[in-house]
Amino acid sequence: MGNQVQYQYKDDNLLKSEPNKYQQGDLKSEEMIVNLGPQHPSTHGVLRMEVVTDGEIIKDVVPHLGYLHRCFEKHAESLPYNQTIPFVDRLDYLTAMNSEHAWAMGVEKMLGITDKIPKRVEYIRVLVAELNRMASHFVAIGTYAMDIGAFTPFLWMMRDREHIIRLLEWASGARMLYNYVWVGGVFYDLPVGFEERCKQFVDYFRPKLEELKRLIIDNKIFVERTANVGVLPLDLAINYGVTGPMLRGSGLRYDLRKVDAYSVYPEIDFDIPVGEGLMGTKGDCWDRTYVRVLEVKESLKIIEQCVEKLTGEHKRTPDFDPHALVPKKIRPKAQEIYTRAENPKGELGFYFRADGKTDVPFRCKSRSCCFVNLSIISELSKGSLIADFIAILGSIDIVLGEVDR
């Protein structure tokens, strides 16, 4: 290896990488192609948007994906189920706990051990998943405000996110890519004192949430900039398979935590906030942000109840082993399943095909929420102003790691 030449320079190696869909001849007079990206602050990753404009009006948008394509499915089809969990973290690096939870639940369903998981493990999983959901929404709200042009909310959100990141680091040892939820258990029981720190965080953040609402959500400039922009009607959203806060922003009370009632969510009391069009039309960019803020509030409620259970009914005991059910060898019988869970950004589904003879899945497809949510961008932004395009793109809340997979 060493100094082996990796790249041979030839003139035709430097052709433009991805051809445009629109060529000069397709455009009418006055129309123009504006390239947004590959790098842009409102995309968390690498994404090129080919935007056809007529003056300031958007005529069409063609997204070019794949710059980050890291072959998740190919990797998953060559590794045992438990060794894929670090790759699942990297799908959406802002919601690693939730993705791990979805993966672990899928594999447990295949093994038929879903009902045997200890209650304490389930509550720990829900606790860390909800902490991670809040952290993801903090990034979504903060960076969205920055897309619109406000900088302070970004710093505030990053400050509060840091508390969560430190909590999760304390539990798992890593800041963003945890490998904490395992098939059949969790990596380690919560550190002593974790529940109290969670409670302190909830008490600290409750008043901050009111401040946040005053700072962005009710802010006149923010409302002017986002209300009535990028309106997503409900029927279109369902037809495009859009899920998560985007679908709920359009007014449908649809949340897999309630619909599928997986893990211990049925034992926990929380509400599903939906967009009501308080400042403009139902399903606009303001509604989507508002739903995220309200969901943070619901997550606080869930965390409080989990902490209560984890210090009371299912409190730690010296002989509790979170690895008790972790299988040494994961070899599900031959079957096909589609399993799904509610990630902060929407429905994360995994399709598994096991052949029963090997430890690796024969086929594993991930139906990622950001991929499906992004597919509506062209429809959503046609006819709007190019200045509003960033507001629309930001309100979808994508992470390109999950779009490209």
Add this chain to the structure above:
Amino acid sequence: MQFEDIIAKLREVCGEEVIVDVNEEASPKMITIKPENLLQVSETLYKNESLFFDMLSCITGVDNGPEANTMEVVYNFYSIPFEHALMLKVILPRENPVVSSLVSIWKTADWHERETYDLLGIHFGGHPDLRRLLMPADWEGHPLRKDYKNLEYYRGIKVEY
């Protein structure tokens, strides 16, 4: 609506022979149909008022390898108002895998089908814009096929590391 009722309804609307195989072990329960019936069955699933599968969650392409010499496309439907789910499968020959596109019914099929075409080389007849999605436009081969071999060089860049 139970799985048996869904099957009965499909048989009633689309004909008795439309369902080739039923798999109750799968989760959600699965039916297999012939590829030529896909569009008709999907329209029934979407438009029939008692079925009303308004959400197409996922489209998966599966390559069974050169020995089996078949490919499959698996669809996951979900009905939000009725809360029932269905998995639907079509089996295609490996030499020339073609199946009709569902973009005319569910817009979400657009990107899912482009991805399946890109990574497995399954063609979707009637798709408005079947281009590669994740791989570069001039990439050769379909990476999720079981007998896929990496290119040695792509535009002068060594592919194997």
